[in-house]
Amino acid sequence: MIEIRIHGRGGQGAVTSAELIAVAAINEGKFAQAFPSFGPERRGAPVQAFARIGEERIRTREKIYHPDIILVLDPSLPKITKVTEGLKENGVAILNSHLSEEEVRKILGDYKGKLALVNATKIAIEEIGVPITNTTMLGALLKATGLIEVKSMEEALKERFGKLAEKNIKALHRALEETQIYKGV
Amino acid sequence: MRPELKDFKGFNLKKLPEYDGFAPGHRACQGCGTVLPLKLALKALGPNTIAVSATGCMEIISSPFPYTSWRVPWIHVAFENSASVASGIEAAIKVLKRKGKISKREKINVVVFAGDGATFDIGLQFLSGALERGHDFIYICLDNEAYMNTGVQRSSATPFGAHTTTSPAGKVIKGQVTWKKNLMGIVVAHNIPYAATASPAYPVDLMNKVKKASLVNGPAFLHVFSPCPTGWGCKSEDSVLLAKLAVETRIFPLYEVIDGKYILNRKIDKPKPIEEYFKLQRRFRHLTPEQIEYIKKRVDEEYEKVVKLSECFGIES
Amino acid sequence: MPKDQGLISWKELAPGMFILEPGNSVKFKTGDWRAYKPVLDKEKCIKCGMCYALCPDLCYEKDEEGYFICNLYYCKGCGICAANCPKNAITMVLEEA
């Protein structure tokens, strides 16, 4: 079972990305679960959403304390919250950032594991016209982990966004191309 | 005028319908001026009616198991929520008609009977919700100006100065200290098609209003003056007389509000002295001349408001 | 306690304790609440129906001649009919013991 924690700000679509991950995985015949963090936070506040994917029925309702993957939608978040908290040693941190690996590692502090970086804000503005990075970051997730097939995610996006899916799919593909992956140090 | 009321025909005292939705053998007090308008309303509505009662005297006196005075289907749920119960019934009828489970041609009246406590106080929010949602139902408030069922406690419908067990005529504070809540104003503010005041002293007028209420599409509201010999401390034979005096002294003006337009039904140019009304009731016995003076002034003011409202719409009664 | 005071087996109750017989309070006598009874003077009566309309206890029934007659099985003796008769055709008379 793979556990994913998504960091975003209220209104950036963190919950939607968790949902899309689950939908895509379930449509592939896998088992999955997605749920938001249930807080009083409103638009703008740092929020989390969670997803689990497994080959067998998922039978836990715990929160996710030791994720395999973290997905950070907003470039400013690592400075204000410890996004890598509990991340497994062999896990992967996928971040929206225009900075270099070195600079990002500096911000993350003691994090030594695998890293994936993409300037998702830039892609989202160029492709979708708004700095909402959730679908772009899904591209980075797919690139970094291969957890879900690109086609399944495209289908999930179509199902979720209808006419607006096309732009999001474009953003997803750009992230697939532009995401840089760095091994652990 | 609303199209539903175009061909309206009133009742004739000599030829009232024979059907009574309410049966004798009920346990109301001698001379009850609350069951009287209830009986008249059910007569006006006829058998194709579903009635809802709020908790209160009328519910108690009509249904001590195994007896019921209701010839129409009737439900009592609780004190405050009869408007919501009625709106559920109305919604059910609407959808079951659409689904063909109730004949579309069948016109079923849904009517609520609730006292002043159930309407002015504890059920006001429920009434507001049901009126705002626009259900096709009739809400009849039988206002006997206090919580009679529990032993004559004051409500927000109790008139200024009246003695009740929770607004007693004490040595310092003499009876109810607040003016009666303007319920009609609140109801009319919901922009419902039909609202009216009525009195059992004018039985045909009351029945006509009930019939109009049933004819309009959407919510209708009747505020009915309902004398209570037990709670008011009057003779049982005087309840109709008091209902009449309340109109003739301008205390309880009779009017209708159709689509927001006020129609004064009975203009009282020479009002009877208010003392005539007071002296028949023990609840007003303690009133000081100052209190009476204040009441007179305020009654005239409130009456004039209704006159002005009806004049500004220019509809003659 | 006799059945008509409500004491019946729980097995005989309709679901919800619903009463299935509409208006069965007609069986219940309220006439014994009365101290005074209304007496009609047919000479004065104009058959206007005011007593019929205003009786809170639904006592009045029309007879074959069109007079409204008080059913003393229900009449509680409130006197509203007498007080509101436009022709003073009804008088309240003390019940004989």
Place this chain on the structure above:
Amino acid sequence: MGKRLAKEVSIAIAEAVAQCKVDVISAYPITPQTHIVEHLAELVNNGELEAEYMPVESEHAAMSACIGAAATGARTFTSTSAQGLLLMYENLFIASAFRLPIVMVIANRSISAPISIWNDHSDVMTMRDSGWITTFAENGQEAVDLIYHAYRVAEKALLPVAVNIDGFTLSHVIEPIELLDQELVDKYIPPLRMKYKLDPKKPITMGAIGVPEIYTEAKKAQDEAFKASYKIIVNAWKEFEKLTGRRYQPVETYQMEDAEVALLIMGSLAETAMNAVDFLRKKGKKVGLLRFRLWRPFPLKDFLRAIGKIRALGVIDRAVSHGSTGGPVGIEVRSALYQSNKRPKVVNFIAGLSGRDVTVDDFVELFEKTYEAINKKPKFSYEIYGVKE
């Protein structure tokens, strides 16, 4: 069979309610049940569901409207949580006494104060004496199946049914769910025909005064009907199994065959607890798990059968009964065992209040505490677990 789709549990519940061809929905928003009634509003406004949608002004009105509509012969639905359930409280008793087949989903949430939107069972435990058939779902699939089941049972038993789903931890989770095909739903839930209803053609009086000479009989009749609903419930589940292959029982067991220590849980936490059972079993500990799917009527016989030969039972309550001898479930279970020859030691934990996570590690610890009770009399009649001292 229906298609397996990724759905938020609330959305799936709303779709199942729609499949049951509900006539009247009365709704008032309260977190975390809102998604259910929002989706029903969408279905009605998009013309996908022929029903009257009543956006009422309070939960009290919501239940009142359900009573009115059900009394008129309509199939009804409402949903609420926490304070909303408490606001409709007096109506709960009236709905059941009137034998009205109302179906309600409660997205369980803790009661104020302090105000909290998160999940526990303190709301539903307040209504345990209200005469509602009460079931608890463990996961999204079960939540949906319990909806179908609720209409079938409610209308056969003429009693209202409350289906409980854990707020957020179920209501807001997306997971794979299979809705039934419409034909199967139609087969399972025939059209509602009420023998007694508000009908001018056959007038009846509902809600007469129960004088002292009849109130006791009325309650006895209601109680007998309520107890008799057990059979209807079990049969409805059997029928459901025949149609779908999905098996439901009043008391679910996990690894109970040879268990010597067990935990008893209701709702979605039981799934997490299974992982603790697996973990301890691997270490050779004979532990098992019990779960009440049916809470009212209380499945006494199933429970006594299910406990097998355990020596200690840890009952996990998700509500406090202040100053009592245990949590609501703990009290009930002890009382059930009193009449039985089988008397495992019972320890009672109150855990997972207001969304406080109960993890696999926690369940392992709770098993250990329950083990201790075999040889050592617990010092407490109940323990609020995990509280910070």
